[in-house]
Amino acid sequence: MLTTRPRGTNDVLPGEVEKWQYLEELARKICREYGYEEIRTPIFEHTELFHRGVGETTDIVEKEMYTFTDRGDRSITLRPEATAAIVRAYVENKLYALPQPVKLFLIGPMFRYDRPQAGRFRQFHQFDVEVFGSDSPAIDAEVIAMAMDIYERIGLKDLELHINSVGCPECRPVLRKKLQEHFQPHLENLCPNCKGRFERNPLRILDCKNEQCQEMGRHAPTTLDALCPECDSHFERVKGYLDAVGVRYIVDNRLVRGLDYYTRTAFEIMARDIGAQSSIGGGGRYNGLIEECGGPATPGIGFALGLERILLTAERQGLTFPVTRGPAVFIATVGTGAERQAFQLLQQLRRQGVAAEKDYLGRSLKAQMKYAGKLEARLVIILGEEEVARGVAVVRDMQAGEQQEVSLSELINYINAKG
Incomplete structure (x- = not known):
């Protein structure tokens, strides 16, 4: 039906969108306090970017991407995550x-074809942070502390x-061998995805959601x-x-x-009582990703x-969030x-902020007074022909239930003084 939204998407309506605006601000x-600058990337990218950047053996690439061929016969994918695009x-x-x-x-929408459930949608929104150019453990700690700082302030x-x-290219082969030795006797009992991962990337088996694979x-x-010494x-x-x-x-x-793409530090923040998907954020280090995407060898970390x-x-x-709805003034x-x-007065007020x-x-x-109450206006300016002729307006404080006449020439100053 044309009057229903696609499954796994949401309309964010007035009354709710203010909460989003509060979080984003x-x-x-x-980010300003921590020295991060905003970047905005396209919502869609060439599919190859996510194959190389996210990983061929991930659930995202194997099962969840929204991919299509455009009119130029190019394979295009709606971004399933932000790091590769950044x-x-x-x-x-x-x-x-x-x-x-x-x-x-970056703040924006991402897209994954997944089974909708509490806290998980096919179009969802992320706040994403990335740091390029430092391999210092202090940067890892800063990124993690920043994520927790955000949650605390919320x-x-x-x-x-x-x-x-999760190690690095030097110690990963050691883990790969240990994992293959462990899973070899159970290979026939692994799910189809993990059977394919056994040779390509056995570490991914540890992230499988299949109960038998988990066991x-x-x-x-x-x-x-x-882990290697480093x-x-x-x-x-x-x-x-x-x-x-x-x-x-x-x-x-x-x-x-x-x-x-993760190397070394990986982290995840869990919350209770939001359904089967308890993670509300996470990230890690990816020291080989920029080089994999065609750039110079550059360490990186993000969440x-x-x-x-x-x-x-x-x-x-x-x-509850400290959000404000409705106009300050209703005329x-x-x-x-x-x-x-x-x-005229309406436009003058708006130009004054x-x-x-x-x-x-x-x-x-x-x-009109009833409507102003529904809008949660703090002040109502009442103008009639008589008031205009005398050069005054009646200003009613909706919270205090008091009103007084104010000269039209002093009205804007009076309202500004009211805050």
Whole structure:
């Protein structure tokens, strides 16, 4: 039907959109404090970018991407995540020539063909942060601390930060061999996806959601069992920085995240009571991704927070946001002779930065006052032909229930003084 939205999508209506605006502005404010600059990338990219950047063996690439062929016979994909797109922009626009590290953030919609459920949609929105050009454990800790800082300022409680190290190209082959030795006797019992991953990337088996695969992987070797000295030292220093700023965490040696590009630090933030998908954000380091996408060898790390999941968690925890709806001023008129004066005043107020509204349906004064109440206007200016002739207006404070006459020449100053 043309009157229903596609499955897995949502309309964000007035009354709800203010919560989104509050979250987005809070995120931007925190980014300014941490030195991150905003970037905006296309909603669609060449499909090859996500095959190379996200990983051929990921669920995203294998099952979830919205991919189509355009009129130029090019394979195009709606972005399923932001990191690969931001990396592409970093390489294409030669941002590696800027002073390093380069710290960027993006807020926008992503698309995955997934089974809709609580906190998971086919079009969803993420706040994404990326840092390019530093391999310091302190940057890892900063990124993690920033994510937790955002949640804390929103007011979310009872969150769990899980961290792990997934190694590097030097120690991954050791883990690969250990995992293949573990899963070889159970190969026939793995799900079809994991059978394919056995040769290509057995680490991905640990991230499988199939219960039988999870059971067979319960006693499998973990990433921490195979870390090289450099990765082990890096992880210890990350933990030390987090300890220094009081960020509490759980070392989760089974955490591998859902994307192939991660190296070393990986982390995920969990919330209770939002359904089967308890993650509300996460990220990690990806030191080989920029090179894989055609750029110079450059270390990188980042995270993505799901806005829908944040809002769902906030709702479940009974949080309210300090959002303001409705105009500050509503202009009510009595008689047609005051309409022109009211319209002029309306525009003057708006040009002064005052949110203002008036009636456009020819309602009675009583109906206009009722309408102003529904709009949650703080002040109502009542203009009639008599008031216009005397050069005054009646200003009613809707919260205090008081009103007084104010000269039209002093009206804007009076309203500004009211705040």
